[in-house]
Amino acid sequence: MIHTAKYEADLHCHTTESDGVCTPAQVVRQAWEVGLKAVAITDHDTISGWSEAEKAGKQYHITVLKGIEINTDWEGREVHILGYALNANDDNLATRLSELREKRVQRIKKMIGKLSQCGVDIAFEDVLKHAEGDSIGRPHIAQALIEKKVVDNVHIAFDKYLKIGRPAYVPRNKLDPAEAIRIIRDAGGVAVVAHPGSFCTAQEISQWVKVGLQGIEVFHPENSADDRWRLTKIAKQNGLIITGGSDYHGHSVKPGINLGDWGVGMNVIKEIEQRSSIFFQQKD
Template sequence: MILLYADLHIHTTASDGSDTPGEVVKKALRLGLRAIAISDHDTLSGVTEAQQAATGFRLEVLSGVEVNTYFQGNEVHVLGYLIDPRNDEFVTKLEEFQGERLERTKKMVAKLRELDINIDLDRVLELSAGGSVGRPHVAQALLEKGYVSSLQEAFATYIGAGKPAFVPREKLTPVEAIQLIIRAEGVPVLAHPGLVKLDPFLTDLIEAGLKGIEVWHRNHTPLMVDHYYHLAQKYHLIPTGGSDYHGVGHDTCNILGGAVAPYQSVQLLKAAAGKN
């Protein structure tokens, strides 16, 4: 029996990834993946290009998005799969997110200048390539100018939470993101739970409509995978997974297919969305 796998957490140049959606599709085909999901930060703009690039090949491309939220001072990401891209409320909300991202970036660049660290806003926007601009692009600009030796150092020294140039985002809660995704006929999934420690509040998210949990992730240890798989079974959540691929320039999440889910996860997502 041939085992089929899916990488359901991938970023492209539509947000903070280094590969275009088309390049991601080519790599996925070389790896023999059966399905992928383009799940850029706060945007669906990379999905259509990827789906067009996969036309005629045995590779499914699912629409996805990763929504940044906050809970008790911690950043929590919620993945939304199979969202209706014509849903006016969701499209409007994503446009608001893009505006907030731009204003946040401007404030970070200004704070860095106060520290005598001069990076050009236009260069940061250029690095975002017209996609969702964010801290990774600021970090890349810092790296280019020689202020840091790695992207991780940029976050640890300047733009991470609590650091001198950090600017908090507008506070969307995980529950609000889950409900927003449901209203757009999508399937909400908690991303990389091992990085946020939300176990005590998982039932609250389930009551709000959470349908899945990311079990397989590049930064999950085998013990974490086992733990979250059992939680998925206990609460009847869809177990999903993916590499969180950002491209070769990323410090850690730089291997497409580095974490995958069984193809059954795709089938379960489709069933939950009523799109089988």
């Protein structure tokens, strides 16, 4: 059975430049194959996939929205901030992202050390070879564990070793949501809180709006129907853009998640462009 996108635009996709299994060009091609009109490349802490994706977008006549996902910590929880329509030539953005990626490397090495204490011996090189791009993360450790036949799949790797509360977990760099929002806004982009589900309160989102948050990812596989209703209400109360995406990584990383299963209409692309300072500069 041929899969067909349920939406026009999927605004949350990962590639081999971070922890996805498809190259930026392959993601764009797949988006075309399933009937999407637009796709956002939102790799973790890197923008290195933008150029390849844009070239593929021209080839397949698909709008490619340049994005990013920055992982943060907030009161013991992970909060992810998406950025859209940023300035690729912003020096501060490049510097901050480079710092975040280096801290990712340090974290991975600490996690490898903890795995060793658990009797699981893998080398940094075993993990690095699964990271085709310049952003390394826990899914790459999971893939190394699968290769070494320590676990059968990514889910088990996280559940047994890598997620919060498990023996090999190491807290990430203590970047908070407000700082991630400022990084995105300073680069001319639009900041959106990713898949907030039931764990982000209206008060927290309102607090982030004060420092520049501009949208909420309402349509996402981790958001329940009740979550979507509540988040839509919060978005309307705060004048926020309602976004959505599949959080596509590839089936070996996130089984059952297809491009275009979650998303929004093309009108949301226009809303994002209208709030991006880069868009306005280009129109001057």
